[in-house]
Amino acid sequence: MSHLKTFFFLFYVTGLLFGSLVFATSFESDYVVSNYPEGVYVPGLIFDKPFDKAGFRILYHHRNISTDSLSIVIALQNLSLKEETIFVRAGLGGSTLDVVFAGHKAAQTFLAQYANPNGVKSISLPPLSSTYVLSHLIKPDQTSSGIVQLYRENHYNLRVKMGIVDNRYPHLSSFSDIASGINQYRVAHFQDILREEIVRFDSVDQIMALEVGGKPYLVDSSLNYELTGNYGVLHQFNIKLSNSLSKPTQFNFYLAPKKDNAVDRAVFLINGKLTEVGVSFNKDNEVSMQKFYSVFLKSKEKKEITFITLPQSGCYYPVDVIIRAMEGFL
Template sequence: MRRITQLLAVLAATLAAAGPAAARSARLEVRSERTGSRHAGVVVVNRQVAARVLTANGDLGPVDRARLAVERLQAALDKGLGARHVRALADGRRWVVAIGDQTLLYATRLEARHHRSSPAGLAGRWAASFRRLLALPPVALSHRVIVIPLGEKRALAVTGYARDWERVEAVDSEEVAGAQLVGGRLVLTARRPGRTTATVSADGHTARCEVIVRKRAGRLALLSDAEVTGSPAPPDLSSAAATVAVRRFLDVEPGASVRIVSAPRVARSLRADQAVVVRALVEISGAGYLPVRGEVSVRVRNREVAFRSMAHLLYSNVPERIRKPGTLYIGHLDSSGPVRLFYHHVNNMAQPVALSVSLVNTGPDPVTLQIVPGFAAPDLDAVQAGRKAGQSFFPRMLRNAGEIYTLPGRSTVPLAVHRLAVEETGSGIADVRLLEPAGGRCALRVSAEPWSASGWPRLAADHLDAWRHVLPRPASAAELADSEPSDYVFPGPTKTVHAEYTIGKPWTWIRLGDGPIQGVRGNLRLDGNYGVLYRINVKVHNPTETRRTVEVAFEAGAGPASGLFNIGGRLVDVPSAYPREERSLARFDVEPGAVRTIQIETVPLGGSAYPAALIVR
C-alpha cells in the first residue's frame, strides 16, 4: 500500500506542475444492474459503460464501489484532470485504477476472477475505458466523412458528454441528403449525387460530417440466362456463353465497366434442353461511381435448335489480298435459312490492319441468332491459317454447337477482330442463323482498316471471339446504309457424294473441289468449293472369302493442301500435303461377302489448293 501511495504522490506532483491542461467536464452516472443473484455497480461515463463492478471490497458492495469511483472521478475532473491522467498502477499483486493521486477502483483478485481476467489485465482494461470515454468531445459523430450510395441510408452514432442534442441540419443542400436524429443516431438519406454537410449541435458545441452521395457503378442481377446449342453443347462453349451473359445483362451505369474476377465454369456437356446454374465473382467500377463487387448466377440452357442445311455460302475472298482499307464483303441474313460465312484475306498493305467481321441488325427490333464460330489466329502461312480456322469450326459444325445471341435493333457487334501484320493471312468460317423474328434481317460485314483506326473498342481488339468482350453499339448511318450485298453468294453449299468400291477392283477416287457450285448472280462459280460441306457415302463390297482391310487416303492435287475429315465419327486432321503426296486417313475391316458403308464429311479449307482427292483402296 505504501508503494501505491508513493506512486500516486509522484504522479500528483507531476500533474500539479503541468497545471490543468485542457481538462473537460463529463457526464457521470452510477447504475445498478442485476447479474444473476448479484447486484453489479456500473460506472457510466459520457453515456457509455466505463467499468462494471461485480464484487465487494471490504465494507463496500459493488454499487457503493461504483458510486465512490464516480465521486472521486468528478472531484478530479473539477480540479482540471482529464483522460490523459488516468493510469493503471501496480504494487505487488495489487492493482488500482487512479486519476492523478486519487484511486478510483481496486482490481482485486476476486474481481478479476469474475471478469475472467487477471488483476493487471482488468485494471488495464478499466483504465483504457476511462481514458477513451473521458476523451470524448461534447458532441461527436462516428464519421467525419461518409460516402453513401444513392437512394440508401446510413446511420452515424452520436456521442459525447453534452446533455442535449438540439438540432440537426444539412448545411449545404437537403436535396443531396436528408438528416434525422433517431435514438442517438444520425440517419442520413442519400437523395441526389453530390456533397453536403450534416451538423449536430448540443450545448453550444457542434459536430460535422461531410456527406458524399454517389451512384453505384451497377447492380448485381440475381439470375441471368444464357443459351447454347449442340448435340451435346461442349463445356467450353457453355462457359463462354455464361461469361457473355454476365457482361451483357448486368445493370451497369454509363462509363462503368465489368471485370470478371472469377469466371463462370460449366463442368460438363449439356444435352438438349438441359440447364445448369453457374456462378461468377464480378466487380463493377467506373470514375465517379461506387464500386460493386459480388457473386452473380447464370442459368445456361442447351436450346434445342434443329440442324438445317445452309441456305447460302457468303464467300469473302475477292480480292484475296488487302491493298487498301475498306469494306471487303457484305452479305445478307434473314429467317429463310442459315448462312455460312467463309473469309480468307492476306494483308498486302505496308502496315498492320484490323480484319473485322461484324453483324449489323438493320431493322428496328431485336433479333435472336445462333452463331457457330470458327475464327482463328492469323498466320504467315496461308495454308495453316485456313487449317486453324477449320480446326475451330469443323468440330462445332458437326455438333451444331453454337451460342444464342440477341442483337438489339439498328446495332452492330464484332464477331472477330484479327490483327494482321504485313503479309499475314486471316481466315475464318462461321455458320449464322437468324432464329427470330420471322421478318428480321441482318448484314454480315467483313472490312479492313488500319489497326489504329479499327472502329471497335480496345476490348474487342485482336479477339477471335470479340462479341464476348464488348457490348453491341448503335450502328452508324453508313453501316445501316451500306447494305448492297456482294456478288459472291452461293446457294446450297452442301454436296452429297455416293461412291462404291469393290475389293480387288481398281481404286475409287473421289474428287474434292471439282464441279464448282454456281453463284446466285451471273456466271460466278466457286472454283475449289471452299467452305462447301461434302457428305460422302462409300459402299465397300468384299466379294472374297476372307476379311479384308480397306484404306481411305487423302491426296493433294492442285498444290499444297490441308484437310479435316469426319470419318465414321472420328475426326482426322491432315496438317499438310503436297501434290501427289498421300496421307492415310483411316482403315476399316470388311467381313467376307459383306458390304460396309463408310461415311465421310469434309470442308475444303482456305489457303489450300483444291481440287484434291480421297482414295478408297
C-alpha cells in the same frame, strides 16, 4: 452420282431442349466468299448485305500486304423494332505466315464444332442496334482465314457487314465512316448447299477415287464467276463398304492432289470424329499421298462410314480421296 441438297447445319434450337444438338437440320442459307483481292492493305467495307434467309455463311481468306496490323470485322445490324437472337459458329485460322495452315485451321475449328455440343454461341441483338460477331487480326505479311455460320431465330430486318479495320482506329464498328468497298473489294454470293454422295465400294474393285471440290462448281451469275474448287462447300460421303472376298481385307483411305505443283491438306469428320490430314503435294511429277484412315473387314462383312469435309482455303482443290482394298492386311 453426287447431287446438291439444301445446306445442312448443326445448331441449337431455343425453346426446344436448348443445349441439345440438332443434326441435319435444313434451311435456306446464303454463302458469301471474300478473297478478292486476296491481299489487303487499307481499311474498307467488303460487303453490306441483307440477312433475309434463315442462314448466312461466310468464307474469307486474306493476306495483309500493309506494314500495319489490320483486322477483319464482321458485324450485325438489327433495323427492326424487335429483339433478334443469332446463333454463331466460327472457325478461324491465323494470323500466320503459313497460307496453307491458315485455311486448314479455319476448316478444322469449324468442323470440330459439328461434334461439339457447346460449339454454338448465341447473340441477342436489341432493336435498332449493331454488334460485333468477331474481329480477326491479320498481322503484316500474314494471312487470316475464316468460316463463319450465322443462323437467325426469327426473320426481322437484319444486315450482315464485313470490313477491314485499322487496329489504330478500333472505334469503327458500323463501317459508316469507312470508304466504300465497291471498287476495292469484290465478294461472290451463292446459295449454300451440302453436296452429298452415296458411295458403294467392294473389295473386288481394289481401288476408286472420290473427288472433293469438283464440278459442278457454284456460280455467281451476277459476276459470271465460278467457284473453282468449291472452297468451303460441305461434302458428305455416305460410304458403303463390302468385302466379298474369302479373306479379310483392309480398306485404306488416302488424300491425293490432282493439280500440278499442288500443296494440299484436309480435315474430315469420320463417323463424327475429327481427323486431320497432313500435307500432300504434287511437284515435279512426284505425288505424295497421305493415308488418313483404315478399316478392316472380315470376309463377307459390310460396313457404313460417313465422311464430312470441305475444300479449305490456301490449298489447290479439287483433290481426290483414294480408297484402296488390300487383301489380308492388318
